[in-house]
Amino acid sequence: MLSALITATMCLVPTVTLKMSGRQFPVAAGETVLEAAQRAGVALPYSCRAGVCGSCKATLLEGRCEYPRNPPTALSASARAQHAVLLCQAVPVSDLLLEAREVTSVADFARRQLSVVVTDRWRLAPDVIGLRLLPVDGESRLNWLPGQYLDVLLEDGKRRPFSIANGPQADGIIELHVRHVAGGGFTSWVNDTLQIGDRLRIEGPLGTFVPREDSERPMLFMAGGTGFAPVKAIVEHFIALGTQRPMQVYWGARSASEIYLRPLAEGWAREVPNLQFHAVVSDPEQAGGLRCGLVHEAVLEDQPDLSGHDLYMSGPPAMIDAGNHLFLDAGLPESRLYYDSFEYAPDVLAQILGSRAGIHDLL
Numbered sequence: 001m002l003s004a005l006i007t008a009t010m011c012l013v014p015t016v017t018l019k020m021s022g023r024q025f026p027v028a029a030g031e032t033v034l035e036a037a038q039r040a041g042v043a044l045p046y047s048c049r050a051g052v053c054g055s056c057k058a059t060l061l062e063g064r065c066e067y068p069r070n071p072p073t074a075l076s077a078s079a080r081a082q083h084a085v086l087l088c089q090a091v092p093v094s095d096l097l098l099e100a101r102e103v104t105s106v107a108d109f110a111r112r113q114l115s116v117v118v119t120d121r122w123r124l125a126p127d128v129i130g131l132r133l134l135p136v137d138g139e140s141r142l143n144w145l146p147g148q149y150l151d152v153l154l155e156d157g158k159r160r161p162f163s164i165a166n167g168p169q170a171d172g173i174i175e176l177h178v179r180h181v182a183g184g185g186f187t188s189w190v191n192d193t194l195q196i197g198d199r200l201r202i203e204g205p206l207g208t209f210v211p212r213e214d215s216e217r218p219m220l221f222m223a224g225g226t227g228f229a230p231v232k233a234i235v236e237h238f239i240a241l242g243t244q245r246p247m248q249v250y251w252g253a254r255s256a257s258e259i260y261l262r263p264l265a266e267g268w269a270r271e272v273p274n275l276q277f278h279a280v281v282s283d284p285e286q287a288g289g290l291r292c293g294l295v296h297e298a299v300l301e302d303q304p305d306l307s308g309h310d311l312y313m314s315g316p317p318a319m320i321d322a323g324n325h326l327f328l329d330a331g332l333p334e335s336r337l338y339y340d341s342f343e344y345a346p347d348v349l350a351q352i353l354g355s356r357a358g359i360h361d362l363l
């Protein structure tokens with residue numbers, strides 16, 4: 001009787017199978033596919049963890065899942081009709097067979113929590129603060145891949161994600177570029193109050209926006225505002241590798257002053273023969289002689305056929321959304337579009353989405 005009950009209970013734990021690698025992992029009650037994969041050491045792509053950016057999209061080949069947390073906002077009706085699912089929100093109600101991209105390079109970097117001290121704080125732009133953080137005495141340095149992000153852990157248990165603007169360093173320094181969001185609790189504190197010597201608790205590394213080295217294709221990078229932070233880390237990584245692949249780096253912002261590390265990017269273009277840099281400003285009155293327009297339109301003006309490229313993009317959700325649609329229309333295969341969308345933190349998005357609609361949804 002007892003063994004029959006145990007067998008029945010065990011059968012209730014759904015198993016996820018990834019079609020391409022054949023890897024399998026169990027999903028505990030209430031867990032999302034992404035959480036279960038991370039617990040099992042399987043690296044699946046993600047960015048916002050709130051169901052709005054689409055970077056964790058996969059295809060459900062067999063089985064059923066539900067969305068008891070946030071609705072799958074990033075899925076269009078046609079994507080859902082083609083059995084697309086969002087792994088950061090999907091909770092299995094049966095065994096699943098999935099077609100999902102694994103990002104094996106990040107699997108070696110276990111995430112952990114650590115305390116850091118602010119060693120440097122400077123103004124990069126009118127609303128952007130640069131921070132340098134160092135693990136406090138007794139903490140070992142963090143390891144990460146260029147382009148990954150970390151969560152700042154707040155005292156009330158909430159988290160705020162920020163991209164790491166440098167690659168891992170021997171001295172352990174972590175650089176962040178923090179844009180002040182109107183009405184934002186943490187970024188207002190960074191802007192108004194945080195001082196050198198203050199301590200923060202962080203968790204990292206997180207995310208799958210990392211260099212893909214298994215390609216010989218030309219690379220396009222598109223950053224919006226502080227989206228330059230992870231792009232900087234990835235470009236510096238490829239420069240350090242001495243890559244011969246052509247690199248076009250586009251950085252868009254509202255005003256010239258928001259292209260806050262233009263001398264650095266112009267320096268890359270001077271010193272690296274296969275790299276070109278394009279600054280693009282959307283407000284003609286604040287362009288300061290730079291190219292005017294929207295940055296994704298500038299990319300498409302210069303490169304109307306993207307079928308032969310790898311494209312990395314990072315920045316505000318509206319820019320990522322536009323890129324997601326228009327770059328695929330220009331021939332870029334979805335599997336070669338890598339991005340981090342700078343959404344608000346998952347708890348804020350959950351509140352906003354929860355107040356908009358009922359969040360129960362079944363596939």
Ligand SMILES: Cc1cc2nc3c(=O)[nH]c(=O)nc-3n(C[C@H](O)[C@H](O)[C@H](O)COP(=O)(O)OP(=O)(O)OC[C@H]3O[C@@H](n4cnc5c(N)ncnc54)[C@H](O)[C@@H]3O)c2cc1C
Nearest residue numbers: 160161162163178179183184185186187226342343345351
């Ligand atoms: C993967 C990733 C990487 C990122 N990297 C960077 C980076 O490198 N640099 C950077 O500058 N930013 C980055 N961001 C964005 C950054 O995380 C947010 O700007 C930050 O979390 C804002 O924190 P906050 O506490 O200041 O604002 P919050 O207090 O979270 O508020 C954000 C906004 O939401 C509004 N809001 C809050 N609660 C509600 C509610 N219940 N209903 C309606 N509105 C509400 C606030 O008024 C405010 O306008 C990244 C985001 C992601 C997902």
Ligand code: FES
Nearest residue numbers: 047049051054088
């Ligand atoms: S939609 Fe899942 S990570 Fe953004």
